[in-house]
Amino acid sequence: MSATDTPQVHPAWLPDAAFAPLGSRRVLVAVGPGAGPVGATVVDEVRRATAAHGGSVTVLAPGEALPDAASVRSHDLVLVVASRAAERDSGAARQVPPPGRAPQPPHPNDALVAVATDGALVAADGAPGLSPDMFVRVRAGGTTVVVAGAATGLLYGLHDVVRLGEDAFGDDAPPVRDLPVAPVRMLDHWDNIDVHPVMGQVERGYAGGSIFYADGRVREDLSRVADYARLLGSIGINAVAINNVNVHRTEARLLTDGLADVARVADLFRPHGVRTYLSVSFASPVVLGGLPTSDPADPDVQAWWAAAADRVYATIPDFGGFVVKADSEGQPGPFAYGRDHADGANLLARALRPHGGTVFWRAFVYNHEQDWRDRRTDRARAAYDHFAPLDGRFDDNVVLQVKYGPIDFQTREPISPVLAAMPRTRLAVELQVTQEYTGHQKHVCYLGPLWSQVLTFPLAEDATRDVAALVSGLPGRRDTPSGELPAGGVTAVSNVGDDEFWTGHPLAQANLYAYGRLAWDPEADPVALLDEWIGLTFPGADPRVRDTLHTLMDGSWLTYEAYTAPLGVGFMVDPGRMHYGPNVDGYEYSKWGTYHFADRDGIGVDRTVATGTGYAGQYPSPWRETYEDLATCPDELLLFFHHVPYSHVLHSGTTVIQHVYDSRADAVDVVESWVPAWDALRGLVDDRLHARVAERLTEQVRSATEWRDQVRSYFFRKSGVPDASGRPIY
Amino acid sequence: MSATDTPQVHPAWLPDAAFAPLGSRRVLVAVGPGAGPVGATVVDEVRRATAAHGGSVTVLAPGEALPDAASVRSHDLVLVVASRAAERDSGAARQVPPPGRAPQPPHPNDALVAVATDGALVAADGAPGLSPDMFVRVRAGGTTVVVAGAATGLLYGLHDVVRLGEDAFGDDAPPVRDLPVAPVRMLDHWDNIDVHPVMGQVERGYAGGSIFYADGRVREDLSRVADYARLLGSIGINAVAINNVNVHRTEARLLTDGLADVARVADLFRPHGVRTYLSVSFASPVVLGGLPTSDPADPDVQAWWAAAADRVYATIPDFGGFVVKADSEGQPGPFAYGRDHADGANLLARALRPHGGTVFWRAFVYNHEQDWRDRRTDRARAAYDHFAPLDGRFDDNVVLQVKYGPIDFQTREPISPVLAAMPRTRLAVELQVTQEYTGHQKHVCYLGPLWSQVLTFPLAEDATRDVAALVSGLPGRRDTPSGELPAGGVTAVSNVGDDEFWTGHPLAQANLYAYGRLAWDPEADPVALLDEWIGLTFPGADPRVRDTLHTLMDGSWLTYEAYTAPLGVGFMVDPGRMHYGPNVDGYEYSKWGTYHFADRDGIGVDRTVATGTGYAGQYPSPWRETYEDLATCPDELLLFFHHVPYSHVLHSGTTVIQHVYDSRADAVDVVESWVPAWDALRGLVDDRLHARVAERLTEQVRSATEWRDQVRSYFFRKSGVPDASGRPIY
The missing domain is CATH 3.90.1330.10 (Alpha-glucuronidase, C-terminal domain)
Incomplete structure (x- = not known):
């Protein structure tokens, strides 16, 4: 703890000490067949923790005979993938659950669950409802058992046990089911390969260089990416786009010449349940393919994208898909050909469809050459005006990515009305973990409370359906997934760089942590999440550390x-x-x-309907009336509307x-x-x-x-x- | 004149056609002994012009017998260096006239003058008063005769004839003497060797790259510098500093490792009467010499500078000297050692003294970390507060370089009171030809009228002595030089780059031209100078060209x-x-x-003495009263003072x-x-x-x-x- 120590990469919320409660236990792991690299990660985590802290680990190989009951129950912790899920798991996170299957015969893993919980839990009962990312935790007869829907769920359950610490090994407790509300929990990296003359290596990056790129190419040494992937897996992030949405010439070539390098990155994310995405240029057929046009209606353009997708999946079979910023702040898009954004997005979606890939299409489209003299044009209106009329036109492997406010990641904005205006479209709400407008990671500004407000804001259906429900395809605020409504999720711009502390300001690590946790559970209390982060990051610290961090951070967004x-x-x-x-x-x-x-x-x-730009009228009731009227408009948004x-x-x-x-x-x-x-x-x-x-x-x-x-x-x-x-x- | 022509470097005000009147004449040139490379330039110019336009040239070698009178008088133009001057001329411009000499016997050149003018002019009479840059022009018996004090004066006289065009060969006319008011007529280049991340290759440059540097080194091909030197010589510029006053690490090394390259540049300026200067870092003894200090009082520091100067002059015997920005906007200076700016300037001056070099020490010293909340501090006061108390303390080979206004090259400022406050100091007024604050050479902004106002502003001695007089050591506004008062001159930041038109905006060439001409004759009418520039740059053009250029340019500064x-x-x-x-x-x-x-x-x-910062009190009468009083303060400076x-x-x-x-x-x-x-x-x-x-x-x-x-x-x-x-x- 001397200031003269050689700098090492800070472990963030995964220091070895955080694994002490788990690592000192006797652990039995049964990932089952097909658990793949994510299952191996679970085993590795347990091995690493027990080796460091004096515990032990038994790994039950797929198909291996069960030990006797006493032997099973002699373990403090049993981590097991339920049978049906384990068999179908491909190792990488899936965003769309695979189609249902016919009932299968009982499997040893199901028996293991019954034995380990002394009959308190029978996996065969729960398994059909266990989606891949879901897990159930129970404590019975002095054994803690985590049953997951798949290896990813088991990884998330493992980290749930890590977070609980000693509390995971206390009195017996009934089963607790946990699952992410949003199928997509994504981070976008605005990292450039070539250093941009104004924006630098990472656009809006405040934490040093890129962990992916240096010296004009993908790094040879990607060890920081491996560490990062582990951090993301531990908080449930399952998708990462690895290059800037402003796609410059060199970055565009990741899609073609750079695929081998992208595969190296994907290999590091895969064991942590994270799929890799690329931001692509809508002009790729021209820029990379030498075609005369990028018109979505042109058969050669369609063929070019199909071939490009084929090549990508030949190299990276679980590639996630594309992120696209089109017709926005100078990026190319379908408007140049008289096409709309559904035409544009579907062009790419159809190239990805045979491979199971998804297009994340950004709704951040507005006139960035506005005349300040003109008070009739209102940038806040732009996304709704462009996209709401297109509802129902997007293919089902398109997710429309909508910034949480109508402007641009301000400290305080009203929620984007686009999120309530497109019930037939898969939506993702886009947050900004990197502190572009909130102090450049020089200021303490814990954003959990902002994101909590955003995700739980009851935007639609007479204030009964919140943003998390809207983007997750939930019919109501607190419902479990029905699978009937189009589901997208949550995405955000990352705040990570090659800085020793990952995030420039060490306390900004809490924003990355809270983002992942809120994407998993939008109703989590952000102050409780901060407490969780403190416990993991500063294990065993003097109580004054926890108190002081709450003093600095709990209200820091409002202070900012x-x-x-x-x-x-x-x-x-x-x-x-x-x-x-x-x-x-x-x-x-x-x-x-x-x-x-x-x-x-x-x-x-003045954004009222009565005398202003009419933006308030883009909201459903009761918000249009609330914002329209000076008497009801909340103080914190007063000057946005009046x-x-x-x-x-x-x-x-x-x-x-x-x-x-x-x-x-x-x-x-x-x-x-x-x-x-x-x-x-x-x-x-x-x-x-x-x-x-x-x-x-x-x-x-x-x-x-x-x-x-x-x-x-x-x-x-x-x-x-x-x-x-x-x-x-x- | 087709738009598809291959781009060539524009000839600015020296197109071949501008030499037609001279070039079609029979010309006799006698530069005399010791005229050196400047004399050779005069001969070359005449040869080039006569070759192009059908005239002829006779060059009288030093010591060669005079042709008979009829032969001499058969020439249309005789260009001759007066004997005494010719003998002492070293070829490069001198800023300090050499000490007087004992009378010399008559010389053939004097006889040539008498013959050529049919006795209207006897050089022997005028020569003792002919300083090196001076010339006399007379037209007698159909022959135009230019007699100069030295080769530089002859070069200036030659270009006087070029400017006059056919008017130089009209009716007989009595002798006209011409000489520059200011001994120093300088241009500073804020060119960087390494491209600065913010400022670029040329700080405040709006005309492409540097003509001196590219790719991190002095250019191999310096042909643009040779052309530039010719342009400068034609308008009387006699000093150029070739690197940015903000001296970064690479540029600092010009003084040591880069001397061979500086010599290559100096070789190109020398034939046009221009001496080469370097901007140097006050921290050079530390940065380049590895000493622990740059303290002026330290003998090792003094020795380092002396040795550095010795090496420079061993390589470039007519090197001009140093330009220094010290304790200004982050540049190092004597304040760090508790020394004042006289200590700092004299340190360098004493190193240069044995070699005849000069230090140009900038008075642009102010607090650039001011608190905007503090209305008592006034940047306008800074130069006076720092430097006026030091009057008399500077060695006589120091020139204090004072920006024309107290702030920073604004479109309109009052004249710096420093120029009236230091009668025992050699002063140069600093102008800005590059259009930092006047439209970046994207706007037409002819600055001749501004500089004319500055130079003829009657700042001192109850409004009887103007700025030109103050910096030139003239006792009164219209006096000829007395040599008794300390004389500096005029300097300016150049507006030239490697742009095809030299200056980005082609019409900004007129600013460079007018600067040189006003530095020569501050009382010249700037509109007449513009007319001169038009005639040279667009020879033979339709009269509408001249009229339109006057329409656009005459009042363009006031319009801006x-x-x-x-x-x-x-x-x-x-x-x-x-x-x-x-x-x-x-x-x-x-x-x-x-x-x-x-x-x-x-x-x-509020900069009044009564209620404001007191800046108005830095002026001599009547200006302190004029500016102090709202009733008399001129409108155009109202908000500067009130x-x-x-x-x-x-x-x-x-x-x-x-x-x-x-x-x-x-x-x-x-x-x-x-x-x-x-x-x-x-x-x-x-x-x-x-x-x-x-x-x-x-x-x-x-x-x-x-x-x-x-x-x-x-x-x-x-x-x-x-x-x-x-x-x-x-």
């Missing part, structure tokens, strides 16, 4: 919001510093469509201008209080980690102070209203 | 000012686009010390806010009118040049419109005052 742009108006970030730091007018006279319209009298964007005078009184009882003044000053007081709180942990956590966080906190105080003073001064100069609190203003 | 930041307040440029385009608050909350303090009531910086309400009525009779509205709208109308005016010249000028200008005019209209609309909207939103003209506002 409080010192940056007020009341949902968004942006006010510095274009010249890649969206870092304050610049109130930074986007006010630009082409990007993100304005606040502040003048000497008031501020905000242009109001500075003297407007919020529901909170204060005026808009005084809220601007107070929140910013109060928030900086909070951030300042974190510095001594963190300093007090010196010696209680790893020195290098402590120093890194301390360094970033210093910058956060500086930056938050700059936000406070610029925003307060800007609005004082504009409004002329003095700050009633009398705090300094410039 | 009128659509950008108002009334001398400065900046409002976009930091994210390298100072191009509008961003009213772009520097308002930054560390750079360049603010406008606009609020809902008013705008401007914070006023928007309703303040200007001397022009309009309010500040209405001026903001009107000027910007009117100026865009002017720019728009240029497009059809230029289009009408299609076919009358070179097609490629026409197309380039047309393309840039389109961008100028777009950009000027953006300036107009952003500035008008910003101030309307802030002030709430409607535009009385009713023109659109947003």
